[in-house]
Amino acid sequence: LHSTFIVENNKSVEFKMQTKKTVKDSTEDTVRVYTTGDSAEAEICDFFCEKMGRGHFHLIKCNHPGESCDIVDTNNEVFYLRRHANPEECGGRKDLDKVTHKYYWDKWLKFEDPCQPLLRRQFERCNHYCPHPDHEKTKDECGEVKRSYCAERLWHEPVAEQKSDSINTTVMDGH
DSSP, X not given: OEEEEEEETTEEEEEEEOSSSOEEEEETTEEEEEOTTOOOOOOOHHHHHHHHOTTOEEEEEOOOTTSOOOEEEESSSEEEEEEEOOGGGTTTOSSEEEXXXXXXXXXXXXXXXXXXXXXXXXXXXXXXBOOOGXXXXXXXXXXXXXXXXXXXXXXOOOOOSOOTTOOSOOOOTTO
């Protein structure tokens, strides 16, 4: 374990680095989990969300110990907004819930979402994509692989069969 102690603007900050394990750095009630390859550079909210991309979620403190944490929106379909996080998703902690990007900004922070509307819609979608090598051939305008993503919402129920209005798509592993 390597450690660097820095003082900036009368505030003490200690950065830790470890090669194989997760390191937790606590400051008051806030915990930021760093893993190998992460940097501690300052992140602006919308850039952070954009970097996390499609189907990302935010972690918040669970206030329902021993009960269901699920919060759903049933506007014509069941859509999960908040679910209890697995310890593997949050550095081994068992006291966190995962919430959608929209829920995080609208209900938790109660701030105006700084992200572009197109990105906001992407954030609410499932991030599962087809790994077939044929998709490697199609590139976007930046030269990156254009992935064939699941068309469902984040945390959707497994899809059992092809929807009748879908063309050139297939159902795999519930997506």
